[in-house]
Amino acid sequence: MAELLQVQHLKKYFANQKAVDDISFSVEEGSIFGLLGPNGAGKTTLIRMITGIFYPDAGQITFQGKPFDPIHDVRHIGYMPEERGLYKKMKIGEHALYLAQLKGLSRSDAMRQVKIWFERLEMESWWNKKVEDLSKGMSQKLQFVSTVLHEPRLIILDEPFSGLDPVNSNLIKDEIHRLAKNGSTIIFSTHRMEQVEEICQQIILVNRGQKILDGTVNSIKQQYKQSQYRIGIPALNEAHLAEAPFELIQSKENEQIARIADGKSSNDVLRFLIDRSIPVHSFVEILPSLNDIFIRLVEDTPVTRQFQPA
């Protein structure tokens, strides 16, 4: 698949910090791309450069194979910022039309798109309601519709699920998948690692303005796995433990979590268990969560605190 967006050696320095410090990555067309990092890592600054709000101090952005031209290319980008809002006094239909027209759609095109999307998300009856009468979930939906209704090639969503209940979260999640299937490319920025694992194919991890991880979710997990297995066996006795090709990390009545010793494989473990006639109910490799990986990578920096399980 072709690359829709390429970012090369992007830099943006503010007076007192390097917000984005030499970041490169590329996003394939039609993929769902995760941009991860703690608050203040530089995600928003990075996105603002990709959306043409900021000019980079250095580096290059290539969009659809050409150097990024903010004035013309914003038509093909939909951005839902983390800090998002609406005009409280405006009617919902008018508001959606207004934002679509600001993207460059004519009034009639905008009208058609708004109708399609309002129908899809069951919002038609809202048309004449005022924004201030909407619940938070409803206004999030309106935000989302406003972001995508000009059929952008690239959709950038910054913390799209913050403040959404599970029902609406799922609705938006389904729409994200549907949009990706129809060829849109989605950049999904968040500090909530668990959301990324279920949605994104490819991710980068950013910390303190620098990229510290890049790859598919699976390859990253493989890369950072620690040979840990969840084994469904009864607790082992001392004698067995002494000669086992693994060490126990955690022991429950019918489930042991074990790390395989260096130089041994999972088959060695199974063979060991079978040879001793220990009944194996299950045998599953434990892959680290992105959260764990991230914490391990930035362990010594103060930002890790926000990733510790609450």
Added chain:
Amino acid sequence: MYKTFIIIQREYLTRVRKKTFIISTLLFPILYVGLIFGMGFLAENSKQNLNIALIDQSGYFKQVDLDRENTLDPSSKISLVTERATDVLKDPEAAGYDGFIRLPKLDWRQGSDQIFIEAKKSYGSGTTATVEAKLNRIWNRIKNDSLSIDENKQVILQASQLSIRSKNMDDASSNANIAEVIGYVAGLLIYLILLIYGSQVMMGVMEEKTNRIAEVLVSSVRPFQMMMGKIIGIGLVALTQFLLWIGFVLIVYNVSKASGESMSAATVMVGKMQQVFTGINVPLILFCFGFYFLGGFFFYSSLYAAIGSAVNEDLREAQSLSFPITMLVIISIALMSTATANPTGPIAVWASIIPFSSPIVMMARIPYGVPGTVPWWQLGLSMVMLVIGFLGTVWFAGKIYRTGILMYGKKPTWGEMLKWVFRKS
């Protein structure tokens, strides 16, 4: 351009459709007319019907003369008191009077400045003036009789006066009094627009920032387009309000002209307006008003927009930061009073050329006459300077706006904002 137009459209329509716009547009002229008539009405009715006892030791005044004057001007009743004078002097209210005037023995050739209305309370100069005028009319007749001046001579003495006004050699038609009023009103209107609509721009920008919609908009439009859209949209709202008011005045003018005698107060007004319009260059004043209104509006509202973008939701922050700008407007109105008093003085000339004060001060000078009071070069220089000035403030404000609109947290100082202006993008 298309996007700026869409923003202008929204800014304009949401404001014009608001009830507050319709109400304020209707209410202002009604209040204004009401104020004028109401003040006249109050003035009529607040004059007290004074009952004054005149204790005349000079012996010049007769009750007949006083009665005639009392019927001509019923706002006060002056009666000669000869008996019970001591009672009146002791307590006029008990004797049925509001107060008394004690005329000392005096010579008709000299008069006196030591005459008082003595009463239990004080009276304003308006009240004493009517009593004074009444007594003086009688006093004049007494003097005339003593000098053997007959009625014909009296008329000549009264009517023949030297009246002096200022006349500009280059503007035969200019009338200083009318010019002063028009200049004052025009300057005041611009002052009001700058403050009211300038702060509307500021509030509008603050709303976008605190609502966090600015963040959504900047991904579609450039901050400069956002700012200009808002300024132009709100400027058009102000212009609309003006046109409606002018229309209102024209309707009142024509209706009252048509209805003629039936509305005496209105006909007087119409007569006055006709007199005003023949004495001045109406098209030039209207053109200049439009120009200085727009120029001043762009000049100040862009600064207000910059401040709106720099502060957070706290209105007090906005007020403290916009204080220097509001001060400029207020200084302009102070300079305007100097300019109307002396429209060719150096303060008037320079204040009408320097952009920050020119919209108000120049508008106060123009009715005195172009090119008489305001030479063409001054008008031209002032206009060019204003255009340069507002291009400058728009550029300056655009730089602050671009940074400020996405900046949250601590309120920036003017120093920090200047840094935003002069650093590279």
